[in-house]
Structures are given as structure tokens and as C-alpha cells.
Amino acid sequence: MDPIHIAVVGLGKIARDRHLPAIAGNATFSLAATVSPHDTGLDGIPHFASLDELLEQGPAIDAVSLCTPPQVRYDLAAQALKRGVHVFLEKPPGATLSEVVALRDRADKVGVSLFAAWHSRFAAGVAPARTWLAERTIEKVSIVWREDVRVWHPGQAWIWEPGGLGVFDPGINALSILTHILPRPVFLTNATLSIPANRAAPIAADMHFRDTAGAEIHMDLDWRQTGPQSWDIVVETDAGTLKLSSGGAVLALPSGTEHNEDLEYPGLYARFANLIRGGRSDVDIDPLRLVADAFLRGRRVSVEPFID
Numbered sequence: 001m002d003p004i005h006i007a008v009v010g011l012g013k014i015a016r017d018r019h020l021p022a023i024a025g026n027a028t029f030s031l032a033a034t035v036s037p038h039d040t041g042l043d044g045i046p047h048f049a050s051l052d053e054l055l056e057q058g059p060a061i062d063a064v065s066l067c068t069p070p071q072v073r074y075d076l077a078a079q080a081l082k083r084g085v086h087v088f089l090e091k092p093p094g095a096t097l098s099e100v101v102a103l104r105d106r107a108d109k110v111g112v113s114l115f116a117a118w119h120s121r122f123a124a125g126v127a128p129a130r131t132w133l134a135e136r137t138i139e140k141v142s143i144v145w146r147e148d149v150r151v152w153h154p155g156q157a158w159i160w161e162p163g164g165l166g167v168f169d170p171g172i173n174a175l176s177i178l179t180h181i182l183p184r185p186v187f188l189t190n191a192t193l194s195i196p197a198n199r200a201a202p203i204a205a206d207m208h209f210r211d212t213a214g215a216e217i218h219m220d221l222d223w224r225q226t227g228p229q230s231w232d233i234v235v236e237t238d239a240g241t242l243k244l245s246s247g248g249a250v251l252a253l254p255s256g257t258e259h260n261e262d263l264e265y266p267g268l269y270a271r272f273a274n275l276i277r278g279g280r281s282d283v284d285i286d287p288l289r290l291v292a293d294a295f296l297r298g299r300r301v302s303v304e305p306f307i308d
């Protein structure tokens with residue numbers, strides 16, 4: 001079978017760190033081109049300053065991975081779908097819920113695969129955590145997602161702009177795990193969003209949720225963490241405590257702890273190939289909906305300006 005000829009759009013941090021190696025490691029894909037306005041591309045791979053240019057003048061492609069900031073993703077995805085090109089959306093899948101729904105409907109209509117990728121769901125501990133929790137009564141959940149924005153997002157102006165999500169850019173990863181491993185739907189009950197006086201997006205959020213059986217869920221999300229970083233989810237159940245740490249890579253159950261190799265991006269590309277070959281899409285908007293609810297229902301407090 002011919003490989004899937006794929007172009008990577010947006011040659012920034014995540015494209016270079018994770019997408020390019022995952023594509024190189026998956027024989028189902030062949031990297032056909034790259035697109036990025038201010039980059040010179042890779043040796044031996046055709047490079048274009050815009051998706052328009054690639055679609056007009058470039059080699060034929062079957063699929064694109066959109067690794068740009070979310071604010072520009074809708075137009076790029078719509079352009080690709082219009083040409084019958086399969087689309088992989090980095091997380092978050094868009095800057096608004098309605099644009100993602102519009103893309104999903106469009107992909108269904110034209111019979112092209114659209115994949116809203118939630119990379120943290122592919123972390124090694126997440127699938128076994130979901131299986132273990134399916135049989136339990138959930139009593140309480142605590143999420144601590146605290147990292148240093150200066151380390152992880154240096155100089156990324158888009159992340160502080162409307163649609164860039166601020167601290168929800170990493171926080172949505174925790175929500176993608178939460179909505180995947182808990183057996184019942186979750187909804188926000190209240191939130192406080194701390195927004196630097198000179199920025200449009202939060203630097204921290206304190207959030208309370210409940211599941212439909214009444215279990216309380218608390219999330220402490222903060223970008224001002226220096227020193228040790230935390231990406232932990234603790235679930236207390238009738239059969240003991242489950243802890244996912246390191247963003248989902250390490251799973252501790254009452255029976256012991258499992259450390260596993262990094263499966264996230266290889267897993268995402270295996271899934272994307274599967275969707276394309278099977279003529280299906282996978283567009284789950286639950287994590288983005290919880291973030292939208294935080295903006296809808298949360299109290300905003302102004303905090304000290306943030307300077308990079």
C-alpha cells in the first residue's frame with residue numbers, strides 16, 4: 001500500500017520535537033512537505049511559506065498535521081478539507097468550540113478524516129487507568145498541574161492572546177486525561193481565573209468540577225511554578241487510590257507503580273493512520289468545552305503583570 005504523503009504545517013517547537021520524529025518512525029507516513037512562514041525547512045524536503053503555496057505549487061499530499069497556534073488553525077483545516085486532504089489537529093483543536101464543530105461537520109460531509117489529537121491521552125498510564133477506574137466508585141479527584149511558563153513557553157506571544165488559552169494550554173492536557181479516564185461526565189461548578197494585568201489569558205486557575213454521581217474534582221493549575229514541576233492526577237476510589245504522574249506516563253495503583261516508555265506521538269500517528277485507512281474521524285471536544293465553561297462561569301481576578 002502507498003504511504004500517506006503528509007505535510008507538517010507550523011514548524012515550531014512541537015512539530016520539531018515530536019511530530020517529525022513520530023512521522024519518521026512510522027512507515028505508513030512519508031513526509032512530503034513542510035510549511036512555515038519564517039522557517040527554511042528541512043534538508044531535502046520541499047518547504048513552503050504558506051499552505052496556499054503548498055496546495056498550489058507543491059507535491060501532492062494526502063494529509064496535513066496542523067502544528068500552528070490554535071488561532072490560525074480553522075482556516076488552514078478548512079482549506080485542506082476543501083481539497084480532500086485529511087487533517088490532524090494539534091491540541092487544542094481550535095480557538096473556539098463552534099469552529100471545531102464546523103470542521104467536524106465539513107469533514108463528515110466531504111468524507112475526509114479529521115483527527116482532534118489529545119496527546120496526553122496516549123501517555124502510557126492513561127489507558128490502564130481508564131480500564132481500572134471503569135470498575136470503581138469515584139470518591140474524589142485532585143489535579144495539580146503546575147509548571148514554569150518561562151521554561152516551557154518562552155517568548156510564545158500567541159499563547160497569551162485571546163484564543164491562545166494561557167495556562168489552559170497545558171491545563172487542557174489534564175482535562176483531556178480526566179474526561180477520558182473517568183467513567184462519568186464531568187462539569188464545572190466554579191473557577192477563579194488569575195489574569196496578569198498586561199495579558200489577555202490566565203496565568204493560573206483554581207477549578208472545581210463534579211461528576212454526575214457527585215464526586216468532587218479539584219484542579220490547581222498554575223504557570224508560576226519554579227523548581228519541581230507537577231503534572232499529577234490523584235483519584236480516590238472505593239478500592240484505593242490511583243495516581244497518574246509525569247503527565248500520565250507513570251501510573252501508581254494500590255497494587256504497584258508502572259513506569260513506561262513515551263508512547264504519545266507514535267500513538268497519535270498510529271491512530272491517525274488508522275482513521276485515514278478506515279475512512280473515519282475522531283473529534284472529541286470535551287476538554288475544550290470544560291475550558292470554555294471556565295471562561296463562561298469563572299471569576300476573573302487581575303494579578304501582577306507577566307513579563308517574559
Ligand code: NAP
Binds near residue numbers: 009069070092
Ligand atoms: P510554536 O513553537 O510557537 O510554533 C508554532 C509555529 O506555527 C511557528 O513556528 C509558526 O511558524 C507557525 N505558524 C504560525 N502561523 C502559521 C500559519 N498561518 N501557517 C503555517 N505556520 C504557521 O508553538 P508550539 O509550542 O509548537 O505549539 C503549537 C501547537 O502545538 C499549540 O496548539 C500547542 O498547544 C500545541 N502543543 C505544544 C506543545 C509544546 O510542548 N510546545 C506540546 C503539545 C502540543 P513561523 O515561526 O515560521 O512563523
